Each structure stands twice: as C-alpha cells, then as structure tokens.
Amino acid sequence: MTRISFPGAVRTALLVLLVVVIGLLQLRSQTEPEGTGQALAKPRQKLCPQPSFGPRRAPKKFKIAITTGPLAGWAAVRRAAAFPDSIPPLVHLTSKDGRIATKLLPTVRSWRRLLDIDISNRSASGQLIFNNRWHFMHWDDRQISELIAKHHPRLSRSYGKLASGLERSDIGRLAVLHHVGGLYVDLDVELLRDPTPLLRPAQLRGPSRLAENFSCESAVWSQEPPAHPIFVYNRSSIISNAVMMSRANQTFLTFVLNNWPDWFERVWAEKSRRKDTQAVQVTGPAMLQEFYNNYTALKPREPALDWCANMLADPDVFQPISDHYYGPKRMKHVCVKDAARMNELQRLLCQRMAREKFKEKQVPKSAYTVHKFMHLSYENRLRRLQTSAISSVLPILTCEI
Numbered sequence: 001m002t003r004i005s006f007p008g009a010v011r012t013a014l015l016v017l018l019v020v021v022i023g024l025l026q027l028r029s030q031t032e033p034e035g036t037g038q039a040l041a042k043p044r045q046k047l048c049p050q051p052s053f054g055p056r057r058a059p060k061k062f063k064i065a066i067t068t069g070p071l072a073g074w075a076a077v078r079r080a081a082a083f084p085d086s087i088p089p090l091v092h093l094t095s096k097d098g099r100i101a102t103k104l105l106p107t108v109r110s111w112r113r114l115l116d117i118d119i120s121n122r123s124a125s126g127q128l129i130f131n132n133r134w135h136f137m138h139w140d141d142r143q144i145s146e147l148i149a150k151h152h153p154r155l156s157r158s159y160g161k162l163a164s165g166l167e168r169s170d171i172g173r174l175a176v177l178h179h180v181g182g183l184y185v186d187l188d189v190e191l192l193r194d195p196t197p198l199l200r201p202a203q204l205r206g207p208s209r210l211a212e213n214f215s216c217e218s219a220v221w222s223q224e225p226p227a228h229p230i231f232v233y234n235r236s237s238i239i240s241n242a243v244m245m246s247r248a249n250q251t252f253l254t255f256v257l258n259n260w261p262d263w264f265e266r267v268w269a270e271k272s273r274r275k276d277t278q279a280v281q282v283t284g285p286a287m288l289q290e291f292y293n294n295y296t297a298l299k300p301r302e303p304a305l306d307w308c309a310n311m312l313a314d315p316d317v318f319q320p321i322s323d324h325y326y327g328p329k330r331m332k333h334v335c336v337k338d339a340a341r342m343n344e345l346q347r348l349l350c351q352r353m354a355r356e357k358f359k360e361k362q363v364p365k366s367a368y369t370v371h372k373f374m375h376l377s378y379e380n381r382l383r384r385l386q387t388s389a390i391s392s393v394l395p396i397l398t399c400e401i
C-alpha cells in the first residue's frame with residue numbers, strides 16, 4: 001500500500017473547502033422548505049392574528065410566501081387577515097410535543113403537495129385575488145395551553161380538569177381554529193387533491209357541492225362515515241372533528257367555546273375517572289353534534305354575518321371509508337349474527353352493504369381527503385411507538401400567541 005501525504009498548504013486548502021461545504025449544507029437545510037429529515041430552523045415569532053369578521057371587503061392584493069427563516073412569523077401574521085372573503089389557506093396540525101408516530105409520516109407527507117399549489121386567481125376585472133400558497137402551522141400541548149390561558153380564561157379552568165391528552169387535543173383544536181382560522185386536520189388524514197376550492201365553500205355548485213343543503217361560506221365540517229353513527233351512536237349521522245375548516249372567530253366556534261365550560265362543569269366535571277373512549281362524549285364528536293344542533297336551532301332574528309344553518313359536508317367528501325372495524329369484512333358476519341337485535345338504521349345499512357356484496361368501498365373521485373382511523377393519538381399507545389419530528393416533514397409557520 002502506498003501512503004499519500006499532502007503538503008501543509010494543500011491540507012489547509014482541503015480543510016477550508018470541507019468547512020465551506022459543511023456550512024453550505026447547513027444553510028441549505030435551513031432554507032429548504034421540503035425538509036430533508038432535519039428539523040427546520042425555528043422562525044422568529046410574531047403575534048398571531050384574530051381578524052374580526054366584518055362586512056365583505058374587496059379582495060386585497062397579497063404577496064408573501066416566506067415559510068422559514070426570520071420572516072416566517074411575519075407571513076403568519078398577515079396571512080389570515082389577507083383573506084377577508086375566504087377561509088385562510090392555512091393547515092393546522094397538533095401533537096403533544098412536535099413528535100409524531102413514524103407510522104403517520106405517509107399521511108402527513110401527503111399534505112406536502114400543498115407546497116406546490118399556487119392559488120393565484122384573477123377576478124373578472126383582472127384584479128389579482130390571491131397570490132399565495134397554503135402554509136402549515138403546528139401546535140403542541142404547551143402552545144395550546146398558553147393560547148387558552150391567554151384568550152379564553154373561562155375555558156382555561158375546565159380545560160385544566162380534562163382527563164387525558166385526547167380530551168385536551170379535542171378542545172385545543174377548536175381554540176386554534178377559532179383563533180387563526182384555516183383547515184384543521186388529524187395526522188391520519190390523507191390529502192387526495194387540491195382543497196383550494198373549499199376556501200369558498202358556498203360557491204361550489206352542481207356535483208362539486210359539499211352536501212345537498214350546504215349553505216355556509218365561513219365554515220365546513222366533515223362527518224364520520226355512516227357506519228359509525230349507526231353502530232356507535234344510534235343516529236343517522238355525526239359531525240367529526242378530524243377535518244374541519246373555519247374562518248377565525250366564526251360564530252359556531254365562538255358558541256362552542258363560550259358554552260362548553262358550563263356544560264362540562266354541569267355534566268362531566270365530577271366524573272373525572274373517565275375512560276379514553278368517553279372523550280367522544282365529553283369533548284369529541286357527540287359533544288360537538290349536540291352543540292351543533294343547538295347552534296343551528298337558534299335561528300337568530302339578526303344573525304351574525306357568518307351565522308350558518310348548514311355547514312356539514314357529506315361523509316364522502318372527507319371521510320369516505322369507515323374505520324376498519326366497521327368495514328365490510330367484519331360487517332358481513334355482524335349483519336347476519338346480530339340481525340335479530342338490529343334497529344331500523346342498522347338493518348338498512350346492512351341491506352345496502354349486502355346489495356354491494358360486502359365489497360370494500362372505493363374512494364370516490366370527489367373526495368378531498370380520506371381518514372385512515374389509525375388511532376395513534378392516544379398517549380399511552382404513542383409511548384411505545386417510534387416517532388419523528390413533524391418539522392422534518394412539513395415547513396411549519398409559528399406565531400406568538
């Protein structure tokens with residue numbers, strides 16, 4: 001073997017080159033929005049907006065697309081306020097501490113396609129309406145507690161009594177959406193196609209309409225697949241908090257956040273030894289459905305500008321496929337075994353599945369997302385799982401609360 005030895009000057013030059021290359025690589029990992037497995041630089045924070053909903057204003061020209069680096073928070077500040085006539089193009093994700101089960105990476109990664117979607121458009125008069133992209137915000141437990149303590153002091157006391165991370169996450173997502181506006185999504189929901197048209201939901205017509213009687217411009221709520229309400233809740237439909245869109249300070253969210261604390265204190269506060277599965281009643285879909293029914297029944301004489309009579313999208317729009325447990329494979333047996341003690345809704349659903357020969361349902365072309373019901377957010381399960389930083393998958397905007 002021959003040994004190569006470098007003269008001192010060459011060695012120094014190589015060393016300098018190495019340092020420069022490492023420096024450049026580090027810089028690249030900080031500015032690259034896609035993230036390459038390394039955490040992105042933490043942006044400086046600016047105050048998060050809570051824009052009020054006023055009379056319709058002319059669309060503003062708006063041009064900021066900085067997602068990382070020192071100006072990132074700035075973009076978040078302006079974002080929601082720059083969309084006076086639509087739900088802002090912001091996706092909100094939450095987790096306990098910024099780390100997510102590695103099994104969730106594929107569904108979270110599906111949202112990265114939003115980085116390529118430019119939602120520029122021109123009005124009839126040629127005025128630029130949006131010149132922007134979707135952005136992502138992530139909220140951990142600490143940020144959510146801070147948000148609630150600062151902006152919802154009455155809610156804060158009841159929030160502090162919640163029995164599990166699951167319950168806190170249910171209430172936390174409502175507070176976030178109320179505060180900033182945008183689209184909240186669970187980590188096990190996959191994006192299938194461009195959701196930009198959903199920012200103006202009441203404008204959707206014909207086959208792209210979200211539901212027969214959909215009539216809301218300021219919010220869209222998903223619903224669980226029919227098998228869930230029919231077999232779990234003994235009702236024909238149920239609202240879901242896995243995918244929901246809203247403007248900031250929207251009146252339904254205000255109604256829930258204002259009235260939930262008293263209701264919680266009355267009905268649940270004493271029952272502190274709850275199971276995880278009871279979260280659906282305390283903070284989850286069953287609670288929301290009850291508040292939704294009460295809110296839509298109000299029919300105010302002088303409704304707020306963003307009051308809505310119907311903000312529910314059909315289940316197929318966001319959650320076309322049931323939890324595996326209510327999938328055709330098991331239901332084929334259940335529909336026979338339990339036939340004698342089924343109620344009318346259950347019998348009808350079984351009949352429909354039988355007509356479809358208990359085949360796996362296909363995701364319809366019209367679906368924007370599919371909810372995979374992976375049940376990985378329960379803290380006790382998460383502890384045993386391999387995790388990854390969410391910031392390694394998506395560029396995250398933050399703002400001071």
Ligand SMILES: *[C@@H]1O[C@H](CO)[C@@H](O)[C@H](O)[C@H]1NC(C)=O
Nearest residue numbers: 050051052053249251254304
């Ligand atoms: C939220 O909306 C209500 C009306 O529903 C309004 O009175 C209030 O000022 C708004 N709050 C903010 C911070 O814009």
Ligand SMILES: *[C@@H]1O[C@H](CO)[C@@H](O)[C@H](O)[C@H]1NC(C)=O
Nearest residue numbers: 119121122123124196197200
């Ligand atoms: C863009 O503008 C066209 C024509 O005004 C309209 O049909 C279309 O829905 C708009 N797209 C979005 C994403 O707003």
Ligand SMILES: *[C@@H]1O[C@H](CO)[C@@H](O)[C@H](O)[C@H]1NC(C)=O
Nearest residue numbers: 211212213214309310312314
């Ligand atoms: C839509 O509204 C009409 C009239 O109010 C009502 O008869 C019908 O049942 C509604 N459809 C749905 C799917 O809610």
Ligand SMILES: *[C@@H]1O[C@H](CO)[C@@H](O)[C@H](O)[C@H]1NC(C)=O
Nearest residue numbers: 233234235236342343344345
């Ligand atoms: C389901 O609801 C119906 C009314 O909607 C009621 O008659 C029935 O008793 C309920 N079944 C159960 C098991 O609670």
Ligand SMILES: *[C@@H]1O[C@H](CO)[C@@H](O)[C@H](O)[C@H]1NC(C)=O
Nearest residue numbers: 259260263287290291293294
């Ligand atoms: C809904 O309204 C009914 C009747 O007023 C009331 O008993 C119930 O507590 C309300 N539920 C919620 C969640 O506010």
